Amino acid sequence: GENVEQHPSTLSVQEGDSAVIKCTYSDSASNYFPWYKQELGKRPQLIIDIRSNVGEKKDQRIAVTLNKTAKHFSLHITETQPEDSAVYFCAARPPPDSWGKLQFGAGTQVVVTP
Amino acid sequence: EAGVAQSPRYKIIEKRQSVAFWCNPISGHATLYWYQQILGQGPKLLIQFQNNGVVDDSQLPKDRFSAERLKGVDSTLKIQPAKLEDSAVYLCASSPRGNEQFFGPGTRLTVL
Numbered sequence: 001g002e003n004v005e006q007h008p009s010t011l012s013v014q015e016g017d018s019a020v021i022k023c024t025y026s027d028s029a030s031n032y033f034p035w036y037k038q039e040l041g042k043r044p045q046l047i048i049d050i051r052s053n054v055g056e057k058k059d060q061r062i063a064v065t066l067n068k069t070a071k072h073f074s075l076h077i078t079e080t081q082p083e084d085s086a087v088y089f090c091a092a093r094p095p096p097d098s099w100g101k102l103q104f105g106a107g108t109q110v111v112v113t114p
Numbered sequence: 115e116a117g118v119a120q121s122p123r124y125k126i127i128e129k130r131q132s133v134a135f136w137c138n139p140i141s142g143h144a145t146l147y148w149y150q151q152i153l154g155q156g157p158k159l160l161i162q163f164q165n166n167g168v169v170d171d172s173q174l175p176k177d178r179f180s181a182e183r184l185k186g187v188d189s190t191l192k193i194q195p196a197k198l199e200d201s202a203v204y205l206c207a208s209s210p211r212g213n214e215q216f217f218g219p220g221t222r223l224t225v226l
Contacts, residue, residue, distance in 0.1 A: 006156075034214070043118075043205065043217040044157065089156050101170055102215065104156030 002027040002094035006105030013112055019077040021108045023090035026071070032093035033066060033073045034102070039086045047088075048075070080112045116140065118218035120206050126224045132194040135221045139187070139208030145169075147215065148181055148191050149205040157205055163189065193223075201225045 003026040013019045025033075034049035050057045050064045050073065057064050061080075066073040077084055087109050091102040119138040127133050139146050144165050149157035160179065162170040165186040174181070178197070183189040193200055203222050207215040 004156075032213075036217075043219050045217070046214055049214070091156075101159060101162055104158070106156050107154070 002030055002092055002103040004090060004092050004103050004105040006090050006108055008108060009106065010109045011111070013080050013110070015080060015082060015112055015114050017080055019075075019080055019084070019110055019112075021075045021088055021090070021110075022072060023074070023092075023105050024070075024072040025092040025103075027092070027094045028068070028071060030092040030094045033064070034091050034093075035062075035064060035075050036089045036091065036104075037086045038089065038107075044089060077110075080110075082112050082114055085110055085112045118206055118208055118216055120204075120218035120221055122221055123219060124222050124224075126226065127196055128226050129198055130195040132192065133196055133223065134190055134192045135204050135206075135223075137189045137191070137206030137218060139189070139206070140210075140216055143208035143210050143216070144186070145209045145211070146183055146189050147207040147209075148189070149207065151203045151205055151220070153202070160191070196223075196225045198225050 006023045031052040035047050036044035037047045038044040048059050048062050048064050050066050061078050063076045087107045089107045090105045121136050146163045148160045150160050151157045160174045161181045163183040166183050181191045201224050203220040205220045206218040209215045
């Protein structure tokens with residue numbers, strides 16, 4: 001089955017700097033890659049997603065890039081703010097994709113220091 | 115719109131006891147998922163329903179875990195008997211036609 005690896009496990013950045021989280025997946029047929037943000041004690045919330053027919057997607061300060069050949073995708077957060085502190089999870093949807101099953105990475109703890 | 119509802123929010127039991135969790139998905143969402151999230155890990159899918167039918171339960175420990183979704187709306191997840199390693203947050207999620215998944219607040223289970 002699909003296997004998703006996520007790095008780094010923890011990331012500490014200064015406020016205003018950029019943060020980058022990388023994920024690799026094993027199944028080349030996976031076609032949907034969402035990113036979830038989970039604040040302490042809260043539910044995971046979708047922040048951005050990308051499909052396999054697109055190489056890059058941006059939404060204000062966050063962007064996701066996908067390299068299908070290398071089977072990796074990354075989350076980029078620019079101009080980080082203290083409220084960006086959370087655990088971020090990447091996920092991949094392996095085939096068959098009819099019902100949306102997701103395989104999650106282990107998560108990255110992001111700490112933004114003022 | 116109202117989000118995914120789960121209850122209880124917290125549960126503490128002793129090993130070998132039974133426990134049940136309840137989930138009410140967003141109205142109209144056909145797909146419902148139960149995930150287990152152990153501290154420091156990503157959510158792991160236990161079971162996935164499409165309406166009231168099971169789509170995937172390959173990672174559900176069927177000797178102790180069971181789940182149902184009667185009438186294709188609410189769902190319950192049961193553990194009987196519980197083990198120490200079942201301590202985790204149990205997340206329910208729903209989605210319209212298998213796209214974006216909306217998560218509930220979760221039930222934090224502690225098994226002593």
